[in-house]
Amino acid sequence: MHSSAPLTDAHIQEANASRAATLKEDYEHLTLQLARRGVAIERLVDQAMAFRVAVPSWGVGAGGTRFARFGIAGEPRNVFEKLDDCEAVFKLTRVTPGISLHIPWDKPDNARELREFARARGLFFDSMNSNTFQDQPGKPLSYKFGSLSHTDSAVRRQAVEHNLECLVIGAALGARSHTVWIGDGGNFPGQVHLRSALSRYLNSLREIYAALPDGWRLFIEHKLYEPAFYSTVLNDWGTSYYCATELGERAYSLVDLGHHAPNVNVELIVARLIQFGKLGGFHFNDSQYGDDDLDAGAIKPFQLFLIFNELVDAELSRVPGFAPAYMLDQSHNVTDPIESLVTSSVELVRAYVQAHLVDREALAGFQEANDPLMALQTLKQAFTTDVTPILATARARAGGAIDPVAVYRSSGYRRQKAAERPPVARAGAGIV
Ligand code: RM4
Numbered sequence: 001m002h003s004s005a006p007l008t009d010a011h012i013q014e015a016n017a018s019r020a021a022t023l024k025e026d027y028e029h030l031t032l033q034l035a036r037r038g039v040a041i042e043r044l045v046d047q048a049m050a051f052r053v054a055v056p057s058w059g060v061g062a063g064g065t066r067f068a069r070f071g072i073a074g075e076p077r078n079v080f081e082k083l084d085d086c087e088a089v090f091k092l093t094r095v096t097p098g099i100s101l102h103i104p105w106d107k108p109d110n111a112r113e114l115r116e117f118a119r120a121r122g123l124f125f126d127s128m129n130s131n132t133f134q135d136q137p138g139k140p141l142s143y144k145f146g147s148l149s150h151t152d153s154a155v156r157r158q159a160v161e162h163n164l165e166c167l168v169i170g171a172a173l174g175a176r177s178h179t180v181w182i183g184d185g186g187n188f189p190g191q192v193h194l195r196s197a198l199s200r201y202l203n204s205l206r207e208i209y210a211a212l213p214d215g216w217r218l219f220i221e222h223k224l225y226e227p228a229f230y231s232t233v234l235n236d237w238g239t240s241y242y243c244a245t246e247l248g249e250r251a252y253s254l255v256d257l258g259h260h261a262p263n264v265n266v267e268l269i270v271a272r273l274i275q276f277g278k279l280g281g282f283h284f285n286d287s288q289y290g291d292d293d294l295d296a297g298a299i300k301p302f303q304l305f306l307i308f309n310e311l312v313d314a315e316l317s318r319v320p321g322f323a324p325a326y327m328l329d330q331s332h333n334v335t336d337p338i339e340s341l342v343t344s345s346v347e348l349v350r351a352y353v354q355a356h357l358v359d360r361e362a363l364a365g366f367q368e369a370n371d372p373l374m375a376l377q378t379l380k381q382a383f384t385t386d387v388t389p390i391l392a393t394a395r396a397r398a399g400g401a402i403d404p405v406a407v408y409r410s411s412g413y414r415r416q417k418a419a420e421r422p423p424v425a426r427a428g429a430g431i432v
């Protein structure tokens with residue numbers, strides 16, 4: 001069925017029709033439940049429909065680890081095929097029209113053509129991502145000992161030039177921000193002069209910052225460790241905040257959820273960056289140990305909710321300049337990337353809607369009265385509310401799928417792509 005054009009709107013509508021009656025019942029029940037709390041459900045549906053998160057171009061290929069990478073049938077072989085898969089995610093969820101592009105993994109030969117290709121699918125380019133953590137074909141110098149912070153000014157120059165090229169490509173693609181993550185750091189005590197390396201990094205970034213196109217924001221992404229295992233140049237949010245402040249008002253810190261020490265209170269970092277006016281955006285994913293790049297909401301859904309609790313609190317209190325960019329950054333090693341991206345974006349909308357359910361007046365009262373038990377209960381009431389009917393209704397109203405994974409599986413999309421896309425030696429995607 002539908003094998004010639006899988007995942008058409010007609011297929012999604014047809015699949016929705018068989019689920020509409022049950023959804024209506026569930027939605028009506030939740031409407032009553034929430035009304036008892038004085039919450040108008042329609043407002044939450046609107047919020048769910050307005051939520052947006054960008055999909056990473058590198059996320060639709062199979063990921064990998066240091067040990068192996070297991071390809072999948074029908075894996076996209078070039079940026080156009082990746083956009084086709086991004087479109088599939090968008091059609092099912094209706095919240096992921098933005099694409100975050102990694103250069104040179106997905107460097108277009110013709111940016112205008114790619115922009116048109118995306119536009120025809122209802123997609124656009126959101127953030128650009130540079131790559132100076134791997135050596136690049138055709139580039140004479142190696143990043144083995146660093147890039148923007150390298151001791152050799154010629155290597156720093158090459159790394160800066162690469163970032164400037166990303167800005168040019170991004171401008172032609174209609175992107176609006178640039179994200180810089182570097183692998184620079186040291187593996188051994190004494191290897192790197194810690195203060196000098198940060199100064200060199202900052203000086204390189206100043207050149208990139210100065211070349212930002214009009215209206216763009218620069219995101220700098222900190223990470224505790226890996227690939228450098230002893231010290232990292234941009235190691236934590238404090239250093240990131242310092243650098244973003246030094247650079248100027250268009251530079252912001254980006255929080256990748258997996259880039260912190262285990263047990264770190266990430267929502268507290270989020271609150272701090274909001275308060276200091278430097279929260280640029282997120283790379284959402286989940287982790288058990290480190291930069292595991294697992295699916296958002298898979299391991300610590302309560303943490304995800306608490307992060308959104310801070311974000312929604314800032315949104316509702318209209319913190320000046322608060323406009324974080326949301327992106328997924330995951331490595332899909334054992335799942336179908338489309339299914340992972342679909343379920344991850346659904347989990348983000350879930351956390352967002354649940355955070356909107358928090359009775360903030362009651363919470364403020366319990367905080368004032370120093371009543372920790374009831375303060376937690378107030379958060380838990382929102383977190384334990386099953387908002388699935390709200391999410392499904394929002395998707396259906398926007399033309400997406402009530403049950404996106406089931407619809408995706410029944411569409412035969414992957415089967416058809418497996419036939420259309422015979423494997424190449426090594427698809428240029430994934431994190432290895
Ligand atoms: C890094 C970091 C970057 C991502 C690379 C592939 O750990 O999360 O955002 O672009 O991985």
Ligand code: MN
Nearest residue numbers: 221256283329
């Ligand atoms: Mn990241």
Ligand code: MN
Nearest residue numbers: 256258259291
């Ligand atoms: Mn990472």
